[in-house]
Amino acid sequence: MNNKVYFTPGPSELYATVPQHMQTALDEKIGSISHRSQQFKDIYAHAVSGLRQLLQLPDNFEVLFLGSATEIWERAIQNTVRQESFHLVNGSFSKRFYEVAKELGRTATKYEAPFGEGFDVQSITVPETAELVALIQNETSSGTSMPVAEINRFREKAPADALIFVDAVSSLPHPAFDFTKVDAVYFSVQKCFGLPAGLGVWLVNDRCVAKAEAILADGDSIGSYHSLPGMVQKSRENQTAETPNVLNIYLLGKVLADMNRKGVAQIRKETEEKAAQVYTYLQRSKVFDAAVQNPQHRSATTIVANTTVPASEVNKQLAKYDLALGSGYGKYKESQIRIANFPAHSPEQMQKLVEKLEELFG
Amino acid sequence: MNNKVYFTPGPSELYATVPQHMQTALDEKIGSISHRSQQFKDIYAHAVSGLRQLLQLPDNFEVLFLGSATEIWERAIQNTVRQESFHLVNGSFSKRFYEVAKELGRTATKYEAPFGEGFDVQSITVPETAELVALIQNETSSGTSMPVAEINRFREKAPADALIFVDAVSSLPHPAFDFTKVDAVYFSVQKCFGLPAGLGVWLVNDRCVAKAEAILADGDSIGSYHSLPGMVQKSRENQTAETPNVLNIYLLGKVLADMNRKGVAQIRKETEEKAAQVYTYLQRSKVFDAAVQNPQHRSATTIVANTTVPASEVNKQLAKYDLALGSGYGKYKESQIRIANFPAHSPEQMQKLVEKLEELFG
Numbered sequence: 001m002n003n004k005v006y007f008t009p010g011p012s013e014l015y016a017t018v019p020q021h022m023q024t025a026l027d028e029k030i031g032s033i034s035h036r037s038q039q040f041k042d043i044y045a046h047a048v049s050g051l052r053q054l055l056q057l058p059d060n061f062e063v064l065f066l067g068s069a070t071e072i073w074e075r076a077i078q079n080t081v082r083q084e085s086f087h088l089v090n091g092s093f094s095k096r097f098y099e100v101a102k103e104l105g106r107t108a109t110k111y112e113a114p115f116g117e118g119f120d121v122q123s124i125t126v127p128e129t130a131e132l133v134a135l136i137q138n139e140t141s142s143g144t145s146m147p148v149a150e151i152n153r154f155r156e157k158a159p160a161d162a163l164i165f166v167d168a169v170s171s172l173p174h175p176a177f178d179f180t181k182v183d184a185v186y187f188s189v190q191k192c193f194g195l196p197a198g199l200g201v202w203l204v205n206d207r208c209v210a211k212a213e214a215i216l217a218d219g220d221s222i223g224s225y226h227s228l229p230g231m232v233q234k235s236r237e238n239q240t241a242e243t244p245n246v247l248n249i250y251l252l253g254k255v256l257a258d259m260n261r262k263g264v265a266q267i268r269k270e271t272e273e274k275a276a277q278v279y280t281y282l283q284r285s286k287v288f289d290a291a292v293q294n295p296q297h298r299s300a301t302t303i304v305a306n307t308t309v310p311a312s313e314v315n316k317q318l319a320k321y322d323l324a325l326g327s328g329y330g331k332y333k334e335s336q337i338r339i340a341n342f343p344a345h346s347p348e349q350m351q352k353l354v355e356k357l358e359e360l361f362g
Numbered sequence: 363m364n365n366k367v368y369f370t371p372g373p374s375e376l377y378a379t380v381p382q383h384m385q386t387a388l389d390e391k392i393g394s395i396s397h398r399s400q401q402f403k404d405i406y407a408h409a410v411s412g413l414r415q416l417l418q419l420p421d422n423f424e425v426l427f428l429g430s431a432t433e434i435w436e437r438a439i440q441n442t443v444r445q446e447s448f449h450l451v452n453g454s455f456s457k458r459f460y461e462v463a464k465e466l467g468r469t470a471t472k473y474e475a476p477f478g479e480g481f482d483v484q485s486i487t488v489p490e491t492a493e494l495v496a497l498i499q500n501e502t503s504s505g506t507s508m509p510v511a512e513i514n515r516f517r518e519k520a521p522a523d524a525l526i527f528v529d530a531v532s533s534l535p536h537p538a539f540d541f542t543k544v545d546a547v548y549f550s551v552q553k554c555f556g557l558p559a560g561l562g563v564w565l566v567n568d569r570c571v572a573k574a575e576a577i578l579a580d581g582d583s584i585g586s587y588h589s590l591p592g593m594v595q596k597s598r599e600n601q602t603a604e605t606p607n608v609l610n611i612y613l614l615g616k617v618l619a620d621m622n623r624k625g626v627a628q629i630r631k632e633t634e635e636k637a638a639q640v641y642t643y644l645q646r647s648k649v650f651d652a653a654v655q656n657p658q659h660r661s662a663t664t665i666v667a668n669t670t671v672p673a674s675e676v677n678k679q680l681a682k683y684d685l686a687l688g689s690g691y692g693k694y695k696e697s698q699i700r701i702a703n704f705p706a707h708s709p710e711q712m713q714k715l716v717e718k719l720e721e722l723f724g
Contacts, residue, residue, distance in 0.1 A: 004394075006391065013394055014393050022384065026384060029364045029366065031376050031557070032366075034688075068606075071587070071588075073586070074587065100587065104583050104586055105583040196608065197397065197606065197609075198560050198605075198607030198609065199560075223466070226433075226436075242430040242433065243432075244560065245559060
């Protein structure tokens with residue numbers, strides 16, 4: 001039996017109800033049902049409607065299930081960019097999206113801020129030729145975040161035809177997006193939705209689908225089974241083109257129902273309270289301090305701190321108390337720690353983590 | 363509690379040990395561990411070595427995990443075909459692979475046999491310009507199968523540089539391939555491996571990887587995170603580029619260990635004995651008869667029969683006994699039934715199905 005509580009930035013702690021939903025799934029043999037059956041269609045519709053409710057998603061947005069957020073980067077470029085995409089980069093994941101565009105033969109340009117720094121949106125000029133503007137609401141590698149108000153300014157800054165894409169992989173449902181100001185938002189279920197990994201979710205509006213259709217009409221390829229028009233068509237039948245991760249779609253619907261019972265306002269409030277508790281501790285700690293200097297740009301869900309004690313040693317000490325946090329990303333592996341603050345992490349668990357960190361390291 | 367036994371052709375009955383392995387996964391919190399941790403690398407290595415043992419896979423083959431077999435079609439074309447692929451088509455899935463190649467802008471040619479008929483391999487000429495030859499060892503939609511000895515003849519028939527790809531989505535580990543005669547084989551875990559859906563497995567040799575590298579060296583795109591060289595590099599580190607379906611990779615390793623304890627010879631023997639039992643019944647039935655005429659081309663793992671009683675009515679009657687089989691595919695939905703004969707289906711369960719079918723319908 002593993003009693004550890006995982007504050008790793010995804011995969012992370014499972015939402016508290018997941019083991020019981022998994023047991024129900026086994027009892028009901030959800031792993032054996034056909035992905036073309038009415039039972040599956042109901043499961044699919046339940047997950048989509050749960051998400052629509054939680055995020056107050058308008059009707060011109062579709063909810064699509066893919067293998068991972070990494071896949072969504074590729075499908076985004078394939079389906080909506082003929083020539084050129086423009087990327088805000090301030091960490092490893094926003095940089096990876098930029099690289100994906102280049103690997104797919106597009107011209108990709110970027111506006112880069114140093115790792116761990118937010119953006120001065122005022123000073124950013126979006127190229128007139130950009131077809132897709134890749135924003136990073138929450139950079140999982142560096143713990144930087146872009147306030148929704150700043151995201152909303154890009155609708156005016158970008159060319160009228162450009163599509164605004166937002167990476168909220170490890171933050172949704174915390175940010176309350178204005179869905180009239182963005183065209184696509186995507187996330188992974190193993191972050192704030194507390195599920196096992198293996199599903200990326202793409203919220204995409206009619207403008208994105210129209211762009212894919214226009215590219216296809218010109219005779220260019222937009223991929224095969226995961227083309228945007230194809231996925232939307234299947235989604236409206238509450239199905240996917242391929243046999244999907246049925247179990248995870250089932251679990252997502254169940255967790256969304258649990259979250260909706262709690263209410264997104266309460267989830268957001270708890271997230272902010274827990275984040276404040278951690279950042280307040282970081283301020284008084286002798287060993288850790290917040291890696292992101294500007295409080296406006298600090299993530300509420302993936303909190304990154306510089307550490308003078310190597311991250312591996314921090315985890316070694318925490319393991320005695322059945323606690324685990326994330327090491328830094330890439331070259332910051334030992335010099336930073338990352339603390340996931342997801343809905344699955346209860347206020348009590350977060351309090352215990354902070355207490356133990358203070359007790360052990362000051 | 364759902365006590366139904368699923369003879370549907372995938373998703374299907376879970377391997378008997380899956381619920382217990384899932385319980386262990388929950389107890390050990392496998393859903394929370396990092397996909398970059400040593401614990402994950404060990405899980406990955408365990409699944410790969412289990413598969414290598416079961417299939418006696420030579421060292422020049424890599425084992426890659428993707429989202430689905432549908433994804434593998436796309437990655438195969440993207441990574442190994444500059445211009446032209448050649449497809450044997452005799453059902454809906456082999457046809458879909460052919461269509462994927464066209465959707466990706468390649469020239470795809472096909473040799474087509476009617477739905478439900480095998481191929482006269484002698485009469486097939488592989489175009490000199492074909493870079494990939496898509497064979498269908500087991501057509502899940504129509505229940506046709508190609509004997510391994512016939513597959514092996516394509517190495518001589520095809521151009522020396524052509525890569526031989528084999529669809530064994532719903533048959534492995536039953537066919538005992540000669541891995542010197544083929545370059546890639548792929549399958550889905552929700553078929554003969556008795557797992558929840560959400561993972562496609564691609565067995566791919568050094569010739570395929572070299573082809574992808576050559577295309578890339580010419581400056582053409584072979585995709586992004588799921589390029590063959592990229593996937594192979596990650597696989598050698600016992601990792602994937604994206605956060606994968608960790609739980610399913612864990613379960614696959616566990617089921618493979620169970621299968622190896624039983625031995626592939628015994629699994630194959632049981633598969634053939636159960637298949638013989640079903641086909642013998644179909645021969646004497648007044649309502650059903652085997653849809654594939656030539657016994658050499660009948661699938662051992664996905665048995666398709668014409669039915670004079672609509673498939674939905676057959677299932678309605680069987681439901682009283684907690685049994686379910688597959689309806690026909692596409693336009694054969696009511697006029698055919700499909701019976702999965704996977705390792706998860708015990709001889710006793712298959713005997714009960716045959717007995718009830720005979721009792722109910724003669």
